Amino acid sequence: EAGVAQSPRYKIIEKRQSVAFWCNPISGHATLYWYQQILGQGPKLLIQFQNNGVVDDSQLPKDRFSAERLKGVDSTLKIQPAKLEDSAVYLCASSLMGVASGANVLTFGAGSRLTVL
Amino acid sequence: DAKTTQPPSMDCAEGRAANLPCNHSTISGNEYVYWYRQIHSQGPQYIIHGLKNNETNEMASLIITEDRKSSTLILPHATLRDTAVYYCIVRVAGGYQKVTFGTGTKLQVIP
Numbered sequence: 001e002a003g004v005a006q007s008p009r010y011k012i013i014e015k016r017q018s019v020a021f022w023c024n025p026i027s028g029h030a031t032l033y034w035y036q037q038i039l040g041q042g043p044k045l046l047i048q049f050q051n052n053g054v055v056d057d058s059q060l061p062k063d064r065f066s067a068e069r070l071k072g073v074d075s076t077l078k079i080q081p082a083k084l085e086d087s088a089v090y091l092c093a094s095s096l097m098g099v100a101s102g103a104n105v106l107t108f109g110a111g112s113r114l115t116v117l
Numbered sequence: 118d119a120k121t122t123q124p125p126s127m128d129c130a131e132g133r134a135a136n137l138p139c140n141h142s143t144i145s146g147n148e149y150v151y152w153y154r155q156i157h158s159q160g161p162q163y164i165i166h167g168l169k170n171n172e173t174n175e176m177a178s179l180i181i182t183e184d185r186k187s188s189t190l191i192l193p194h195a196t197l198r199d200t201a202v203y204y205c206i207v208r209v210a211g212g213y214q215k216v217t218f219g220t221g222t223k224l225q226v227i228p
Binding site for chain 1: 159160163166202204208209210215216217218
């Protein structure tokens with residue numbers, strides 16, 4: 001099966017500019033996650049969707065970050081305006097929805113590396 | 118607010134078994150233990166998961182203590198390609214629990 005697709009792979013912007021990242025999950029995966037991973041740290045959950053509804057966005061800086069998952073498939077994460085501390089890899093992951101333990105295995109994309117100058 | 122604690126780093130000689138510990142002392146009865154690893158510049162990759170019985174697959178073995186408060190991931194014959202950061206997480210099967218990663222263990226396999 002095709003994996004989780006993310007684009008762009010790399011992006012360099014100036015501070016105060018905007019950027020958008022796109023994610024296409026594995027077909028049939030109802031749950032979609034966006035993580036931010038700063039160099040040397042573990043992935044930090046920004047937002048978790050169940051179909052097109054938000055399960056958790058408690059760590060999403062809502063003054064500058066926004067995310068949507070229209071029609072419960074693809075998702076876009078936007079940053080506007082960007083700050084220097086937003087430099088990180090943005091990882092998208094997806095999983096099935098269900099009570100079986102295997103349904104909760106996350107499959108990650110390769111990530112989008114953002115550099116803010 | 119990760120529910121697990123892991124040593125920040127470990128070394129292992131190539132060809133030897135790598136034993137990576139994870140403490141999850143506050144685990145609930147319906148939470149599973151999942152292990153992932155992240156090789157440099159890639160997204161995390163699923164390895165194995167379990168509830169209370171020991172599990173084995175083609176990649177690794179998972180040993181969970183009887184009280185379920187800790188577990189050990191075993192890579193039976195570590196290779197240089199196993200050099201990565203290994204993450205242990207706990208979560209329920211199903212439901213809407215958010216999935217949180219800690220800082221993981223950086224495993225360095227030495228030739």
